[in-house]
Amino acid sequence: MLLPQITSQLQTQAYIGIRHSLQQDPGALHGLVCLETMMMHPLSGQWSGLQPLEFLSLFVLCRIHHIQETITICLLKSRVSLSGEECSFRGTSRLELMKNEMDNNVLSLSKSGPQDLWPGISNYVLQVLSKEKPHTPLVYLYFLDSGGGTYPEVISTAQADWFKRISEEINPDSGVPELIFWHIPSKAYKKVAPKFRIHKPCVGSINKEKVAAQEAEMGIMKILVKRPSVKAVFVGHNHGLDWCCPYGQLWLCFARHTGYGGYGNWARGSRILEINERPFSISSWIRMEDGSVHSEVILS
Numbered sequence: 001m002l003l004p005q006i007t008s009q010l011q012t013q014a015y016i017g018i019r020h021s022l023q024q025d026p027g028a029l030h031g032l033v034c035l036e037t038m039m040m041h042p043l044s045g046q047w048s049g050l051q052p053l054e055f056l057s058l059f060v061l062c063r064i065h066h067i068q069e070t071i072t073i074c075l076l077k078s079r080v081s082l083s084g085e086e087c088s089f090r091g092t093s094r095l096e097l098m099k100n101e102m103d104n105n106v107l108s109l110s111k112s113g114p115q116d117l118w119p120g121i122s123n124y125v126l127q128v129l130s131k132e133k134p135h136t137p138l139v140y141l142y143f144l145d146s147g148g149g150t151y152p153e154v155i156s157t158a159q160a161d162w163f164k165r166i167s168e169e170i171n172p173d174s175g176v177p178e179l180i181f182w183h184i185p186s187k188a189y190k191k192v193a194p195k196f197r198i199h200k201p202c203v204g205s206i207n208k209e210k211v212a213a214q215e216a217e218m219g220i221m222k223i224l225v226k227r228p229s230v231k232a233v234f235v236g237h238n239h240g241l242d243w244c245c246p247y248g249q250l251w252l253c254f255a256r257h258t259g260y261g262g263y264g265n266w267a268r269g270s271r272i273l274e275i276n277e278r279p280f281s282i283s284s285w286i287r288m289e290d291g292s293v294h295s296e297v298i299l300s
Contacts (some may be wrong), residue, residue, distance in 0.1 A: 205243075211241070269287055
């Protein structure tokens with residue numbers, strides 16, 4: 001296969017390195033073919049100015065075990081038109097799920113995120129307002145779409161840039177605490193995961209499986225650890241984990257398997273967050289289905 005026209009020497013080296021490392025992995029090699037196809041497409045001029053990290057990110061987006069062939073077309077369209085509505089996937093699409101949530105769940109505060117963050121749909125921020133000063137934010141809650149299913153399991157560079165821009169715009173001096181929510185744990189969770197039993201400084205009750213992390217780290221964690229207002233990140237995905245562990249000045253926390261769908265037969269519970277205004281504090285614990293509570297952690 002001809003080498004695509006890649007503008008920088010670093011991109012060329014990255015390309016050759018990836019192809020060499022994947023000779024024994026037909027599934028992943030198929031993903032590289034997907035990338036090559038995009039770069040040789042008539043619209044490939046859209047890709048020619050990519051930085052090395054973005055180039056590698058495209059490879060992640062093409063990993064065949066998470067993405068159907070249709071996403072190649074969708075990625076090209078989204079790069080040009082910033083719209084994913086023309087793309088179709090098996091089952092109910094993310095757009096349909098989000099629309100149904102917003103239209104039919106009167107208690108939901110979910111929002112559809114900016115189209116230029118496609119294929120991520122649920123990227124938005126909510127304010128928790130002060131009771132004493134109704135127009136003053138007490139805490140900011142950020143929600144990011146970490147993918148999964150037929151989508152790449154990543155928080156993309158575009159999402160990381162979006163968070164940085166929005167947080168600096170609405171909370172420029174980092175004076176208001178911030179909490180972050182997404183579904184699939186970042187690779188940072190693997191770094192802090194307890195090896196066997198959960199022990200201090202971590203807090204939790206079950207550590208029954210390995211962290212199933214996102215496929216790549218594209219900058220979001222570097223932004224979060226440098227931002228003093230970020231107190232914690234909350235994820236799900238792993239039903240056999242419910243711990244919180246410190247990572248720099250913030251906490252990385254799992255939720256608790258709550259519903260009766262999905263895998264595993266661990267006792268059901270839920271992660272509770274409590275925000276007190278006076279004196280100000282943010283704390284979290286696990287409340288079990290039988291009403292018992294455990295694993296409290298003070299986040300701020």
